[in-house]
Amino acid sequence: MQLRAQDLRVFLPFVRASVRHARRTRDVCRAAFPGYLFVALDLDRDRWRSINGTIGVLRxxxxxxxxxxxxxxxxxxxxxxxxxxxxxxxxxxxxxxxxVRVASGPLAQAMGRLVRLDSRGKVRVLLEILGGQIYATLDRANLEAV
Known part of the structure; x- marks a missing residue:
């Protein structure tokens, strides 16, 4: 918000993730690259030195x-x-x-290997959980490549 007030174009890519707390799961938006965002700058035209003094910007x-x-x-x-x-x-x-890693849902953060993809958006994954391996069928959107 502070950078946009300086007429700078910013891009903060975010991802959806599931967070578990007190036996409840909820979907939240998180920065894809925590602590970083992208700023479009023309070094000859933009006052880029003022960015380091902007509230919320480390450097x-x-x-x-x-x-x-x-x-x-x-x-x-x-x-x-x-x-x-x-x-x-x-x-x-x-x-x-x-x-792959499960990005959201009750198995969030579990690691495994992608076994099968189908055309309906479902995937079969061999997950490594508690020292063992189990097969799970998940939505493709709940996975991310490792």
Whole structure:
């Protein structure tokens, strides 16, 4: 909000995740890269030095001659992962045999291997839980690649 007040364009990619607390599960939005956001800058035109003094900003990631740019294509790729709600969906490139983590639901944070994908958005995953392995059928949207 403070950066937008300075007429800067910002991008804070977020993901949906499930949080368990007191035997209840609720979906929340979290930053995809906690502690970081992207700012579009024209170093010749924008007053980028004022960003470090902005409330809520720790500091820009700097190089020798000023702020370091993100490698070309990174932000554009992240935009490609956005769904209709604006959340990043990192599940689109899943392939059979890949290591995955359950991002939301009652099995959130469990690790496993993707066994099968189907056309209805369901996946079969071999999860490693409590020292054993179990098969689970989940929604594709609840997984992220590791």
């Amino acid at each position: 820009l990631i700097m190089g020798e001659n000023g702020p370091l740019p993100v490698p070309a294509g990174v932000v554009e790729t992240l935009f490609g992962y956005l769904d209709e709600t604006g959340a990043c969906r990192f599940d689109r490139d899943l392939v059979t045999g890949q290591s």
